[in-house]
Amino acid sequence: MAEKKQVSFKEKLFNVRNSIEPISKEITNTFFKSKYFDVNQLLEEVNKALNENRILLTQPIIDNKVYSIVEDLDSDEKRE
Numbered sequence: 001m002a003e004k005k006q007v008s009f010k011e012k013l014f015n016v017r018n019s020i021e022p023i024s025k026e027i028t029n030t031f032f033k034s035k036y037f038d039v040n041q042l043l044e045e046v047n048k049a050l051n052e053n054r055i056l057l058t059q060p061i062i063d064n065k066v067y068s069i070v071e072d073l074d075s076d077e078k079r080e
Contacts, residue, residue, distance in 0.1 A: 009072040
C-alpha cells in the first residue's frame, strides 16, 4: 500500500486559494443598472475547495466581533 504524502497546512491553504474559480457577475441590479455575483455561488466554491482540502472554516462572534478561523483537520493547526 502506497503511503499518502502529508501536505502542510500552508500548502493546503494555497491549494484552496488556487482552486477557487472566478465568479461571474450574472445578476442584474435594475435600480443601479449594474451586475453582481450571487454570494451563494461564492460560498459554494469556497466550501467545495475547503472540503476537498480538509479545512474547516468557522466564524464565531466573540466580544461582538466576528472572527474567521480556519483549521486543518489533519494536523489541528489553525489560523485566525
